[in-house]
Amino acid sequence: MAAPPPVSIVVVRDLSKIYRQGDINVTALNSVSLDIAPGEFVVLMGPSGSGKSTLLHIIAGIDQPTSGSAKVQGIDIARLNQSQLADWRNQNVGFVFQSFNLIPVLTAAENVELPLLLTNLSRKERRLQTQTALELVGLADRGHHRPDQLSGGQQQRAAIARALVTDPALIVADEPTGNLDAKSAADVLEILQSLTRTAGKTVVMVTHDPKSAAYGSRSLHLEKGELVNDAK
Amino acid sequence: MALPLRYNVRNVLVRWRTTAFTVLGIAAVVTVFVLLRGMARGIERSSGNTGDPRNILVVRKGSQAESGSLVTRDQFRTLQYFEEIARNEKNEPVISAELVMIVSAPRRGAAGEANTLLRGVTPRGMELRPQVTLKEGRWFTPGKREVVVAQRLASRFAGFELGGTIKAGPDRLTVVGHFDAAGSAFDSEAWMDADECRSIFDRDMYSSILLRPRDEAALTNLVARIQADKRLSLRAEREVDYYAKQTMTAMPIKILAGILGVAMSIGAVFAAMNTMYASVAARTREVGTLRVLGFSRFAIVLSFLIEGTFLAMLGGLLGSLLAWSVYAVVLLRGINFGTMDFQSFAETVFQFRVTPDLMLLGVLFSAAIGFVGSLLPALRAAQLPVISALKSL
Numbered sequence: 001m002a003a004p005p006p007v008s009i010v011v012v013r014d015l016s017k018i019y020r021q022g023d024i025n026v027t028a029l030n031s032v033s034l035d036i037a038p039g040e041f042v043v044l045m046g047p048s049g050s051g052k053s054t055l056l057h058i059i060a061g062i063d064q065p066t067s068g069s070a071k072v073q074g075i076d077i078a079r080l081n082q083s084q085l086a087d088w089r090n091q092n093v094g095f096v097f098q099s100f101n102l103i104p105v106l107t108a109a110e111n112v113e114l115p116l117l118l119t120n121l122s123r124k125e126r127r128l129q130t131q132t133a134l135e136l137v138g139l140a141d142r143g144h145h146r147p148d149q150l151s152g153g154q155q156q157r158a159a160i161a162r163a164l165v166t167d168p169a170l171i172v173a174d175e176p177t178g179n180l181d182a183k184s185a186a187d188v189l190e191i192l193q194s195l196t197r198t199a200g201k202t203v204v205m206v207t208h209d210p211k212s213a214a215y216g217s218r219s220l221h222l223e224k225g226e227l228v229n230d231a232k
Numbered sequence: 233m234a235l236p237l238r239y240n241v242r243n244v245l246v247r248w249r250t251t252a253f254t255v256l257g258i259a260a261v262v263t264v265f266v267l268l269r270g271m272a273r274g275i276e277r278s279s280g281n282t283g284d285p286r287n288i289l290v291v292r293k294g295s296q297a298e299s300g301s302l303v304t305r306d307q308f309r310t311l312q313y314f315e316e317i318a319r320n321e322k323n324e325p326v327i328s329a330e331l332v333m334i335v336s337a338p339r340r341g342a343a344g345e346a347n348t349l350l351r352g353v354t355p356r357g358m359e360l361r362p363q364v365t366l367k368e369g370r371w372f373t374p375g376k377r378e379v380v381v382a383q384r385l386a387s388r389f390a391g392f393e394l395g396g397t398i399k400a401g402p403d404r405l406t407v408v409g410h411f412d413a414a415g416s417a418f419d420s421e422a423w424m425d426a427d428e429c430r431s432i433f434d435r436d437m438y439s440s441i442l443l444r445p446r447d448e449a450a451l452t453n454l455v456a457r458i459q460a461d462k463r464l465s466l467r468a469e470r471e472v473d474y475y476a477k478q479t480m481t482a483m484p485i486k487i488l489a490g491i492l493g494v495a496m497s498i499g500a501v502f503a504a505m506n507t508m509y510a511s512v513a514a515r516t517r518e519v520g521t522l523r524v525l526g527f528s529r530f531a532i533v534l535s536f537l538i539e540g541t542f543l544a545m546l547g548g549l550l551g552s553l554l555a556w557s558v559y560a561v562v563l564l565r566g567i568n569f570g571t572m573d574f575q576s577f578a579e580t581v582f583q584f585r586v587t588p589d590l591m592l593l594g595v596l597f598s599a600a601i602g603f604v605g606s607l608l609p610a611l612r613a614a615q616l617p618v619i620s621a622l623k624s625l
Contacts, residue, residue, distance in 0.1 A: 062524055062618050083528060090526025097622070101521040105242035117236065118526045162525075 540606020548598020
């Protein structure tokens with residue numbers, strides 16, 4: 001008999017992360033537990049050093065916890081090695097960064113296509129998926145432009161298309177509007193919001209900005225590595 | 233899966249200002265490397281291109297070169313009657329006893345003196361070397377103090393023009409003709425009548441004997457027979473094999489090419505390494521992003537190795553083309569090069585050659601420089617911690 005689908009897409013239990021800085025141990029996360037359901041738009045807030053980025057990085061599989069577990073779609077990612085994590089990230093998570101992190105020598109379409117190069121898709125299928133992702137973010141006619149030929153907002157939309165192109169269940173965004181003007185920021189947040197509402201994606205976003213946080217369906221507040229508030 | 237090649241190509245091109253110097257440096261290394269190899273190739277070709285496989289050259293046992301060999305008249309007489317030797321239409325045995333002497337002559341442009349080989353040759357000896365053809369003037373008259381010099385040699389020595397004279401022992405020889413030896417070792421020689429040559433230098437003996445056996449079976453027999461005859465104490469081998477062994481002349485240039493190649497390639501490896509380290513440093517966040525997207529460490533290493541190798545190959549291609557351009561100029565101007573033959577201490581004239589396979593060797597040499605130079609930077613890029621790489625500006 002098949003197992004029932006997990007209720008939560010992200011399950012975090014007693015998660016701690018301690019960094020060593022010289023002779024001092026710095027606790028970035030202290031026994032954090034939380035569940036995130038599919039389709040939620042979760043906003044992580046808190047002052048600098050509160051541990052929100054660390055939590056995001058662990059959920060996204062680019063950092064490892066010191067103790068506790070972080071399961072995403074039923075997989076305890078703390079148990080995966082570097083190579084398994086790389087594959088897992090490619091197939092399960094889409095990333096959006098504050099500074100867009102597009103490869104400057106590649107066009108927008110080539111940037112969006114990058115994660116697909118690690119899949120078994122044919123060239124034609126890759127091109128089709130890339131075009132679909134660019135259309136979703138309203139950049140269908142800008143695919144052949146290099147990043148330096150696009151505005152900040154357009155670059156971030158290309159980055160969202162890159163995050164979407166492998167059709168991951170989870171999208172993580174680290175201050176995605178930090179480098180954008182108000183109008184572009186609103187465009188980007190609306191796209192992320194619509195992804196949760198229309199495509200059923202789960203978005204976890206770190207932000208400092210309360211206006212950006214308002215787009216989320218749930219807000220988690222961290223302070224000194226601990227979850228202090230969970231508001232829906 | 234690896235990153236697309238266009239990613240590497242564009243990264244090299246987009247940073248052209250920083251990579252141009254590395255490309256030019258590697259190009260210079262490859263140019264020198266290909267030119268030196270081309271010189272060695274030219275010398276080898278002139279030796280390897282000499283002789284007829286149907287001929288046997290006989291020298292004294294233990295002699296490595298004709299110039300250091302002595303063959304007595306008795307030995308020549310004995311050989312002359314061996315039935316394996318072919319006969320011409322006049323029923324004479326096709327055998328030539330020759331004398332090879334070294335004479336000193338002034339170089340053109342008052343650049344001091346150099347040795348050159350003077351060969352006393354018989355009419356049979358000329359028949360046995362059909363690749364030598366008269367280009368200017370006439371052949372020497374037997375019994376006269378006349379000499380015919382190789383055209384290529386004439387271009388390097390003063391007094392080798394038609395009507396000029398060459399000092400030979402106590403006498404002077406008049407140049408009456410110029411010959412061409414089709415790029416063979418005879419292009420470094422001057423020829424005169426064999427008897428006249430013996431007379432001038434007061435020599436009772438010959439240096440070598442060139443002969444033509446009746447057929448292949450006779451050739452094999454004759455070589456074995458001469459080698460086995462303890463009374464004769466002579467060494468016989470195919471003329472082509474003898475000249476193929478004379479490629480020792482190319483050795484100093486080959487050694488120089490080797491030493492320079494190693495020394496310069498070490499410098500070029502560091503230049504490539506420096507460029508690639510700078511490239512990795514400038515693209516730290518890019519590497520972090522690629523890792524986050526799922527590209528493995530191996531894919532990152534491979535990508536930087538490809539990029540460094542491609543960069544160096546641009547230099548290699550440029551260097552090979554530069555070397556070829558030098559070759560083209562040399563060809564168009566008909567310039568001949570000379571070096572000393574370390575066996576006869578005489579001037580060897582050659583034309584250096586830059587062939588497609590040498591150019592390919594130059595590009596492969598540059599690829600090796602690029603690969604070695606980018607190995608450490610590539611490994612460093614792959615070892616970058618993902619999170620700190622992402623935070624890099």
